[in-house]
Amino acid sequence: MRKSTSSRIAGYFKPGAPITVVIVILWLAGVVQICQAQGPALSIAMAAETALGQNPDVQSANWDWLAAFAKANAAGFRLYPSLSLSASYQRLSNLPATAVDLPDPAGPGTIRFELPASLTNVITFGANLQYPVFAGYRLRESLSIARLTSDGKLSALEIVKRSLLFEVRRSYWEALRADYSVRTLQRNLELMEANYKLMSDKVDTGAATEADLLAADTRRKQAQIDLGGAVVLRERAYLLLASQIGWDVANLDVDADPFAAQMPFDLSTQADEPLAPEIAGALDERKLIDMALVRRPETHSSALAAQAAEHSARLAAAPLYPTMAITGGYTIADPNPRVAFQNDPWQFTGTWSLGIQLSYDIGGIPANLEEKKAQELGVKKARADAAKSTSAVALDVRNCVLNLTRAQADLQLISEMVAQAEENVRVAQRRYEAGTLNEVSRLSEQLGLLRAQFAVFNKQIDVQIAAADLLRATALETLP
Numbered sequence: 001m002r003k004s005t006s007s008r009i010a011g012y013f014k015p016g017a018p019i020t021v022v023i024v025i026l027w028l029a030g031v032v033q034i035c036q037a038q039g040p041a042l043s044i045a046m047a048a049e050t051a052l053g054q055n056p057d058v059q060s061a062n063w064d065w066l067a068a069f070a071k072a073n074a075a076g077f078r079l080y081p082s083l084s085l086s087a088s089y090q091r092l093s094n095l096p097a098t099a100v101d102l103p104d105p106a107g108p109g110t111i112r113f114e115l116p117a118s119l120t121n122v123i124t125f126g127a128n129l130q131y132p133v134f135a136g137y138r139l140r141e142s143l144s145i146a147r148l149t150s151d152g153k154l155s156a157l158e159i160v161k162r163s164l165l166f167e168v169r170r171s172y173w174e175a176l177r178a179d180y181s182v183r184t185l186q187r188n189l190e191l192m193e194a195n196y197k198l199m200s201d202k203v204d205t206g207a208a209t210e211a212d213l214l215a216a217d218t219r220r221k222q223a224q225i226d227l228g229g230a231v232v233l234r235e236r237a238y239l240l241l242a243s244q245i246g247w248d249v250a251n252l253d254v255d256a257d258p259f260a261a262q263m264p265f266d267l268s269t270q271a272d273e274p275l276a277p278e279i280a281g282a283l284d285e286r287k288l289i290d291m292a293l294v295r296r297p298e299t300h301s302s303a304l305a306a307q308a309a310e311h312s313a314r315l316a317a318a319p320l321y322p323t324m325a326i327t328g329g330y331t332i333a334d335p336n337p338r339v340a341f342q343n344d345p346w347q348f349t350g351t352w353s354l355g356i357q358l359s360y361d362i363g364g365i366p367a368n369l370e371e372k373k374a375q376e377l378g379v380k381k382a383r384a385d386a387a388k389s390t391s392a393v394a395l396d397v398r399n400c401v402l403n404l405t406r407a408q409a410d411l412q413l414i415s416e417m418v419a420q421a422e423e424n425v426r427v428a429q430r431r432y433e434a435g436t437l438n439e440v441s442r443l444s445e446q447l448g449l450l451r452a453q454f455a456v457f458n459k460q461i462d463v464q465i466a467a468a469d470l471l472r473a474t475a476l477e478t479l480p
Helices: 002-012 017-036 044-054 056-077 138-205 210-244 285-295 297-316 365-434 439-474
Strands: 082-091 098-103 110-115 121-134 323-334 349-359
Touching: 044 056, 044 138, 056 138, 138 210, 138 297, 138 439, 285 297, 285 365, 285 439, 297 365, 365 439
Parallel strands: none
Antiparallel strands: 082 121, 098 110, 121 323, 323 349
16 A cells, blocks of 8 residues: 555655655744744844843942942041031929038138029030041041942943853853754754655665664654754753843743743844954954953952052051041030029020140050051052963963964864765765665755754854953953
8 A cells, every 4th residue: 555655656746856845844834833933033232232231240230339439439528527516405403592601711701602593494506526637547548448449349340241241142142053953953853754754665665674764763763852952952041041131030931841932032143243343353362462451350450459458558557657636616505514603594605615636556556567567468469469360361362362263263164064065965966866876865965964054053153152252351342
């Protein structure tokens, strides 16, 4: 029965036509399924912009910098004189008028002093002024440290942004790689299905053995396993990208079944996207390193840390100096404690004061000397860390240049291999039409072309990731 059916089909189609029809039908079904799974378009530029605006890490670093900036402003206001105003009211119990008899120092007898009744309402208004004329440079150094801390937080914010840009771009390209891998493995499965059907027909006609059919079935099942793994990896890649650009992954509507899941967005930027103009063309490694040392936020941060350590050493030496402050105040009160025998309940009397304070901590000298020594050693450590950071930046740039150069060279070589695979497919098709090559060999050549194209796409992704890493290492890109 199968033999007669195959003969009827062969009468309607040319050699190889049934296989071609099956492949086309399966391919169209896959295309329809992919089109139905597409979400809103997302380019790599949109992903980067969205991440910088919505990623929690960027927002946290930004709030941290704003808090440090506010503290620096607060430290600046401490250089001004401190003026405080006060007001108070007290209700006192009533004390009657009294008289006191004291011995007369000039002769016999006594002298009587009449004391009026106490006032029951005490109302006081005061203004006090303090200004540290010299505090061992404490205020100045504290202000410098606060400003350096604010600048360091700003550098930390830039580090987070540049690192996030690279991570988002890498995740974008990896998601695109995973997407292309799924489509390639779908095509591979279609070829394996066609190969299995061909073997089944050959077994029916006696042109192949059961062992050949089992081998074809094994390849088909392995293709199904590979496709299932690629689909899971694709969903993971999309979810990672969605989380990095600030989407609420917990409430993201993604089906638990990877084969039925609709991707949250459609990646519109392709792997052959031109590289950024800053790193396009020939790469001057020495120039890139020099620019990275100037622009990288890590070098700024290490330099700021060294300056902060120097100011901390000066601040530690502040207790070794005496402190001097000017104080002043004005009080208007009813009654005024400095005025005796007040009996008018609504008579306010004003008094003022002006003074100078000088202090020196003698007992704390040994501890202060050791603290000063510790901070000076901290300065040396900060300078060593800055030198280490400079070396790390230079090494990072060199590695990124090597990776990009190697990836571009590999892409060039692999692209040339595609032409050979295409020629093999063309020759195989000619031989198949001439009857000198069987269907299995022709499918094998098509699979070889598919793998070569996938290798080119993979290497294009590697070039894009290496270019994004070089942009991060050189900090040539201007942040929004």
